[in-house]
Every structure is written in structure tokens, then in C-alpha cells.
Amino acid sequence: MWTGTPLFPEQASTMAGRVDNLYFFLLAISIFFSLLIAGLIVFYAIKYRRRDPNSVGEVFHGGMLLEITWTVIPFVIAMIIFVWGASVYFAMSRPPDETLNIYVVGKQWMWKFQHLDGQREINELHVPVGRPVKLIMTSEDVIHDVFVPAFRVKADVIPGRYTNLWFQPTKPGRYHLFCAEHCGTRHSGMTGEVIVMEPSEFQAWLSGGGPEGSLASAGAKLFQDLACNTCHRPDAQGRGPVLEGLFGKTVQLQSGETNTVDEAYVRESILNPAAKVAGGFQPIMPTFQGLVTEEQLLELIEYVKSLKALPQVQPR
Amino acid sequence: MPTPTVFMPPRHYLNDGYGIKSWLLTRDHKRIALLYLASVTFFFFLGGAMAVLIRVELATPAGDFVTDETYNKLFTMHGVMMVFFFLIPAIPSVLGNFLVPIMIGAKDLAFPKLNLASWYIYIIGASFTTYSLVTGGLDTGWTFYTPFSTVSSSSNVISAALGVFITGFSSILTGLNFIVTTHRMRAPGMTWFRMPLFMWSMYATSLIMVLGTPVVAITIVLVAAERLFHFGFFDPRVGGDPVLFQHLFWFYSHPAVYIMVLPAMGVISELVAAFCRKQVFGYSFVAFASLAIAVLGFLVWGHHMFVAGISVYAALIFSILSFLVAVPSAVKVFNWTATMYKGSVSWQTPMLYAIGFIGLFTIGGLTGLFLAAVGLDIHVTDTYFIVAHFHYIMVGGTIMGYLGGLHYWWPKISGRLYNEYLAKLSAAIIFVGFNLTFFPQFVVGYLGMPRRYHAYPPEFQVLNVLSSAGASILGVGYLLPMFYLMWSLRYGKIAGSNPWGAVGLEWTTTSPPPTANFAETPIVTWEAYDYKPTVEHHVA
Numbered sequence: 001m002w003t004g005t006p007l008f009p010e011q012a013s014t015m016a017g018r019v020d021n022l023y024f025f026l027l028a029i030s031i032f033f034s035l036l037i038a039g040l041i042v043f044y045a046i047k048y049r050r051r052d053p054n055s056v057g058e059v060f061h062g063g064m065l066l067e068i069t070w071t072v073i074p075f076v077i078a079m080i081i082f083v084w085g086a087s088v089y090f091a092m093s094r095p096p097d098e099t100l101n102i103y104v105v106g107k108q109w110m111w112k113f114q115h116l117d118g119q120r121e122i123n124e125l126h127v128p129v130g131r132p133v134k135l136i137m138t139s140e141d142v143i144h145d146v147f148v149p150a151f152r153v154k155a156d157v158i159p160g161r162y163t164n165l166w167f168q169p170t171k172p173g174r175y176h177l178f179c180a181e182h183c184g185t186r187h188s189g190m191t192g193e194v195i196v197m198e199p200s201e202f203q204a205w206l207s208g209g210g211p212e213g214s215l216a217s218a219g220a221k222l223f224q225d226l227a228c229n230t231c232h233r234p235d236a237q238g239r240g241p242v243l244e245g246l247f248g249k250t251v252q253l254q255s256g257e258t259n260t261v262d263e264a265y266v267r268e269s270i271l272n273p274a275a276k277v278a279g280g281f282q283p284i285m286p287t288f289q290g291l292v293t294e295e296q297l298l299e300l301i302e303y304v305k306s307l308k309a310l311p312q313v314q315p316r
Numbered sequence: 317m318p319t320p321t322v323f324m325p326p327r328h329y330l331n332d333g334y335g336i337k338s339w340l341l342t343r344d345h346k347r348i349a350l351l352y353l354a355s356v357t358f359f360f361f362l363g364g365a366m367a368v369l370i371r372v373e374l375a376t377p378a379g380d381f382v383t384d385e386t387y388n389k390l391f392t393m394h395g396v397m398m399v400f401f402f403l404i405p406a407i408p409s410v411l412g413n414f415l416v417p418i419m420i421g422a423k424d425l426a427f428p429k430l431n432l433a434s435w436y437i438y439i440i441g442a443s444f445t446t447y448s449l450v451t452g453g454l455d456t457g458w459t460f461y462t463p464f465s466t467v468s469s470s471s472n473v474i475s476a477a478l479g480v481f482i483t484g485f486s487s488i489l490t491g492l493n494f495i496v497t498t499h500r501m502r503a504p505g506m507t508w509f510r511m512p513l514f515m516w517s518m519y520a521t522s523l524i525m526v527l528g529t530p531v532v533a534i535t536i537v538l539v540a541a542e543r544l545f546h547f548g549f550f551d552p553r554v555g556g557d558p559v560l561f562q563h564l565f566w567f568y569s570h571p572a573v574y575i576m577v578l579p580a581m582g583v584i585s586e587l588v589a590a591f592c593r594k595q596v597f598g599y600s601f602v603a604f605a606s607l608a609i610a611v612l613g614f615l616v617w618g619h620h621m622f623v624a625g626i627s628v629y630a631a632l633i634f635s636i637l638s639f640l641v642a643v644p645s646a647v648k649v650f651n652w653t654a655t656m657y658k659g660s661v662s663w664q665t666p667m668l669y670a671i672g673f674i675g676l677f678t679i680g681g682l683t684g685l686f687l688a689a690v691g692l693d694i695h696v697t698d699t700y701f702i703v704a705h706f707h708y709i710m711v712g713g714t715i716m717g718y719l720g721g722l723h724y725w726w727p728k729i730s731g732r733l734y735n736e737y738l739a740k741l742s743a744a745i746i747f748v749g750f751n752l753t754f755f756p757q758f759v760v761g762y763l764g765m766p767r768r769y770h771a772y773p774p775e776f777q778v779l780n781v782l783s784s785a786g787a788s789i790l791g792v793g794y795l796l797p798m799f800y801l802m803w804s805l806r807y808g809k810i811a812g813s814n815p816w817g818a819v820g821l822e823w824t825t826t827s828p829p830p831t832a833n834f835a836e837t838p839i840v841t842w843e844a845y846d847y848k849p850t851v852e853h854h855v856a
Contacts, residue, residue, distance in 0.1 A: 005778040009763045022692050023762070030682040037653055037678045041671055044656035048592075049663065054817070057594025057659035059849035065856040066654070067601050067647070074646040078639035081689050086632055088691025093628050108468070142464040143558060145623060145698060149764020152695040156624045158559065159463060160552025163625045176773060180623075180698040180766045182457045184468055185385050188769035272555065289553070 012175055012196065013151035014168040018088050020152070025084070029077060092153065095166035099134035100127070103215070103298045106137065106144035106157040109186035111177065114298060117206050118214045123192030125177065127169055128202035134166040136263060140294050145181035148194050154180055162263040169196040219303025222296055226288065234310055240285060241278045245309025252279040266301045322812035324731055325826040332831045343428035344831055349413035350729070351435050356406050357798070359442065363397035366390045368791060371753075371784040379771035387770040388455040389471065395458030400480050401442050403714055404572060407579035408490055408525075409438070411721045412518050414729060416494055418822045418829060419512050421503025421838040426496040434489040441483030448472035448479065457768060459569070462550035462561040466542040473543055477536045484533040487575075491525030494518050503821075505840035509603075512820055512844050513589075513596055516603040517582025520610040524571045524578075528614070532568035535561065559624055566617035574613040576710055577677075578606055580717025581648055584670050587720050588652045590818040591667035592659025595845040598651040605644035612641040622693045631690050638688035645681050649674060658851075664816070665739040669720025672747045676712025680705060683758065701761025704754045712750055719746070719797065726801060727815045731828040732808030738800045746793035752786025819846055 011017055048057075102125070103114040113121045127133045137146060137157040144157040146165055150173075155165040179190035197205060223229055231240035241251075250260050254277045259265055268275055270292065273285035292300070329346045332338075339347060370390050373381040382390065413431065417424050425431050448454055454476040456465040465473050498519050502511070538549050539561070548554035550561045589596045596602055618626060618634030626634075652674055661667070683705045687693045696702065727733055760779040765772055772780070814823040819842075825834050 004775055006763060006775055007759055019692055019695050022689060023686070026686050026689065026692065029685070030679070033682060034675075034678055037649060038675050040653050041656060041674060044653070044659070045661050045663070045671065048656065048659050048661045050660045055593070055660040056847040056849055057592050058851040058853060059595050059847070060597060060853045060855050062855045063598055063654075067598050070650040071643060071647055074643050078642055078685065081685055082636050082639045085635060085689025085691045085693075089631065089694065090628070092691060092694060142468050143461060147698070147764070147766060149695070154623050154694050154697065158625055160558070161625060176764060178764065178766045182388075182461065182464070182768045184464060185388060185455070187388070188379065188384065188771050
């Protein structure tokens, strides 16, 4: 009966061992306290069982020292677990500098993955072993959630935002990918597989397709088709800001605030340009809400990311 | 201890007027408690029936028993019914209504008409939700997450939400009534620190009800308004924020967990004292732990959102606050355990429930630490680990406390004793069935099975079958008390005013009590749990 019934999940990422160590520590604490309490209760229930129907218990006054003891001990244990849990969480929320970036779009009820080289997949995600992978994720409709139990990672995929999730696979194989946030009728069908391959196999897989060319080149084409290039020119003569070298920089806004140019800012500037206008420019850009899909937005973002600063241009 | 006189009083609240009008227009807190008892029992079994269908579906990996749409409606309505119409009102509205005035020596609650109005409001709210159930159901999960609930779901969100909104007022009014009653209606000599610990729990619970419920009410109105008029509070396409909903929702719904479990803790303090025949160890620590839980409970809502894109620092603040709330809960468990030391421990049914509660609440509480640790929560949140954890708190905690309390005060409520053998048997069945149902869910959750899944990978089947088998045992355990308690109403032995040899004002009046609770207003000159110990110790 137990064949094929695992009782513990596979460890297939660098994070899995760290999460499991904390889990085992907590398991040990839980077993200790459960047995302590259960043992005492059962022991007292038997030892002090009522033998004479009229008997009453002995009463203890005071007990301040005991109360302090069993307040302080749980507090100290709780703080140890807090610090441990926080350190694991820090590692989870800070991807390494060099990551293989893959875009994810969730929609009812499927996962769409876009590799920078142009490969597109649905409900399957191919990644190489041993390399940190960062997913940059958004949703077309409701909140979804990427969950890969073997990697011990999970993050909500939220419409109108970009959330990140990173992992470094340690073992080639096929792993469950689940949607972990209730998203409607076919929620439990919104599943897939992460396929971890040897780096050489992954390279072969990557070059095996992608007729559209890289994500950035698709973005470049879109940039022209939507006539973005009439205002956003590399020579600082356009009516819009120069985009070359802009990604990752901090810009001054008209309101006087500053803002870092990240995926969310590029997205917002395309869909709702008047929200955060860069200093020195007029709010004349039209909205592209409804004209570009989530996937096209990602292409545009990747194109903006790919624009390196030109040495002769003086940024305004 | 003097042998209590065993007789059925000629006049009591049950025979003070007959006919449907004497019940539906009653202002007697005890009769209103029974109206609530009937209503919450109905919703408990309705929600339970849905749980049965859910467990049948999950016995096989394929989604083959009901359609995915029906399945989503089943777990949603199971959650809505159980949370809003059973768990939140159960102990305060049934046991609290019956006991709060009696325990402090009052004739009734401060506002008897408001008390009756609360019941009607509850019924109106519950009717709206029942209406949405029979006319097509609701599939958003009991959490109503946006933007699914506002732009995507085609089910009866508005009528169900309206039901929850209306029922909220019932909670607020009950809480208000209890707060005023506790402040103003205590009998002469009944000082705050002479009150039974159940009163402290009820007081802390009432504070949460009054302060928290308006927030969820507003949130739910926003969801309905957004569906009807497309305001866009939560819609990112027009600049709204879907995660804002989660903040507002959990700001109430996390404290709501304490609305469910604090009253049960109060019941357990009473049971442990009565069945060990001694004062609860560390009375004031247990009392203040209730208040600490009520206050801290308002500051931890973000721990439901660690994967929902909140900032790293926000996550850490919510994490450390969640760990702090564990401390007063642990203090209570240690004090109950210490109370048993050198007690006169009876093994009667209510004590079995109390022991069951302490064990299951300990597991539920300890697994809460797993979820407060952010790095670990990321893996287990939204899986069956969460499902197991909160059922250990809400079912293992609240329902064990509720049933324990119902058995303890049943002789007071009905004037008669139930069949002790059947009662012990059902307590044992519930304990075994509960653990078999929910313990495997910790394992399958850590393996990665997401919650709210209609179909699942085949390697999770064995654990799910164990869970479904446990659920059928649990079902039997819950049905049994229905029958023997009803049976006892007619055929049970006459209880007498104090069948347990317990202290507390409720045991000084007849069973059932007269409509005015006491022949004359008691004057309290003794401390709570004054069992006249023959041996007393002083400890550091």
C-alpha cells in the first residue's frame, strides 16, 4: 500500500535543505513539547485521579517564578525560530546578481513561460541544473501562485505587478509545479512541470526552437510598430526620455520624488503614463492600456532592459 | 462536599411559558441561548455535510465525484458556514449567552431586547447565505480574495457577502452586550478578580468582536460595491490594488480566529478547575493571557500574506509579532497542566474533552510556529499543512471546547444528565477520528499538496484516504451527542442543582435555573474556584 507513497518531499534546490533543517528543528521542538504536555496530563490524570467522590485538590499559592519560567522559555525559543526563519527568508528573497531570467504570465488556467532567447512554453518550464533562475511573474486576470514543492519556493503572481521567485536546481528531473492560490473553476488543473536538465541538454533545447527570435528583438519590433521610437529617441531630441541605459537607474519625477526604473515602472509608464512623469517632460504620452498584452509588455520591458547606455549621449 | 439535593424545580425558565411565541419573543438570555444552540447546530451539520462530500471527492486523485465547479463551491460554503455561522457564534452565543449573567450573579444581560435582536440578525444573515447556497452557491473560498471575487467569479458573491455582512452586526451586538454586562451587572462582591476565567475570555472575545467586525463588514461591502458598480478599489486595471483586500480581510479574520478559540480556552479553564476541584493555577496570568492574545491578535494579520508580495521588512515585523502571540497561548497550556498537579482529577466526559483540547491545541499551536517562521511558511502556506493547522485550532480547539462545555453545563441547561457511557465513547471517537482526519494532512501538506484542489497527483492518495477514513469516524462522533443529548431531555436522570460538585454561581441555583436565574441576588464573599482545599502550599 505504501509503495509510491512518499512521506517527505524530494530536495531539488539549494533552498530545500535549508528549509528542511528549520523544519526538523521545529519538528523536534514540537515533539518535545507535545510529549511533555501529553505525558504530564496523562500522568497527573492517573496519579491524581479522584478516588474519594468528596475529595478536593490541593491548592498552590504564588508561583511567580514558575510563571516567569514558562513565559521566558517559550519566548526565547520563539525568538530563535524567528531569527532562523528570517535568515532563510532573506536568502529566498535575495536572488544572486547573475541569474537566468525567465518571464512568467499566469492566466486562468495555464502558465506561460518566456525565455529571453525566445523560447515559449506552456505549463512546462525547462531550466538548467546548477544555475540560479529568476522568474519575473505577472498575471493576466486574477491572483495565481507559482509553487514548486521540490524547490521549497512559492510566490503569488499578481495582476498589475511583477513579483519575483528564484531557485537554483540541484538535481535533473521533473518536478511538480502547482498553482497555490485559488483562481477559479480549473484551479487544480493549473499545474505543470519544471524540467531540470544538464546545462548542455538545456542549451540544445534552447536552440531547438524560437522562430520569433529573442524576447528583446520581439520588443524592438513592437517598439517600432507602436511608434514608441518617434518620441523615445536615443539622441535626446525626442519628446520622451532617452531609454538607453535607463533600466535600473533612479530618475527624478516631475513631482519631485525619485523612482527606480524597474519592471513595474516601465509597465506603469506604458499603461498609465501620467502616473509618474519623468522630470523635464510633459505628460503627453498616450496610454497603451488595452493595446498591448501582458506578454508584449514583457517584450517591451526586456527591450528597454537591453538598451545599453550610448557613450556620446548626454542624459537629460 | 455536601451531597447536592436532587430534584426538578417546579418552576424554571423552560416551563415559564409554552408555545412558539414564548420562544420567538423571549428576552430571557437562557432561551435565546437555546435558539442559538438550535441554529448553530443546524449550520454545523450543514457545513459538516459539505465536508463529507469534500472528503469523498478526495478519496481518489481524479476529480470524479463532483465537477470542479461544484467542488469549489463545496469547500467555499463549508468554510463560510463553519466560520461565520458556527465557529464564531458557537461558544459566545450559546454558552456565553446562557452563562455570562449567571456566572456574575445577574438576572439577565444588560440589553435583553438587543440580545434577541442579535439572534434575529444572525438568522437574517444566515438566510442570505443559505439563499446563495441553494441558488447556485459561491466559489471564491471563504476568503473572498480579489480580483477573483470582484471580476472573475460568476457565483453568488453579493448575496453571500451580504449574509456575512449582516451576521457581523449580530457579533458586534453580542460583544457590546457582554462588555456592558461585565462592567455593570456584577453581583455585590463579584469583583473582576473573583470572576470565573470564562468571563475573562468572553470579555476579551467581546473586545475583538466589537473592534474587528466593522472592518470585515466594510471590506465585504467594498467587494459587493466593486462587483456592482466597478469602483476599482481592488482592480489593478484602473489603479486599484488586489492585495489591499487581503490586508483588510485579515485585519479582521486573523483576530476572528481568537474569537473562535478564546471562548474555548475560557471553557477549558472552567472544566479543568471543576474536574480537578481546585483553583486554576496562575489565575491572573491566565486572565491577562486572554487580554494579551486579544490585543496582539490585531497585529499579526500580515502572516497570512508572506507570499503575497509584501515587503521583506513587513514580513519580518509580522513574523516576530506572530511569535509573540504564541507566548500567552503557551502560558495558558502550562497553567492548565499545572492545575492538574495534586488535583482531584475526575474522568467524567467534560474532563475528557478538556484533556483532548489541551493535546490538540498544543499541536495546533506548535504547528503555528512553523507558519510564523517566514522562511518555512513560504513552503507550507496554501498547502494542506495550513488546512491541518487551522483545523487543529478550530476543530481540535474550538469544537472540543464547545462540546466539553456543552456536556459540562448540559445538566444546568436541561436539568437532566446524559448517558455517561455514550458520552465518553463519543469523546473517544471524536479524538481518534479527528487525529486520523487531520494528522495525515500535515504530511501531505509538507509534501506539497495545495489546498482547494479538486484533483491531485496520485502519490498523495494514501494520505488522503486515511484522512477521508478519519472523517467518517469523526462524523459518527459528532452525530452521537446529538442523539443522546436529545434523548436525555426526556429520559435522562434528574441532575439536581450541582451534579459535579463544582463551585461557581451557576451551580448554586436550580437546574434548570428560574427565569430570573436566582431566587435572590447572590452576595459574593469568596474567590473564584473556592473548593475549600484541605491542603494548601506556597510556591515561589
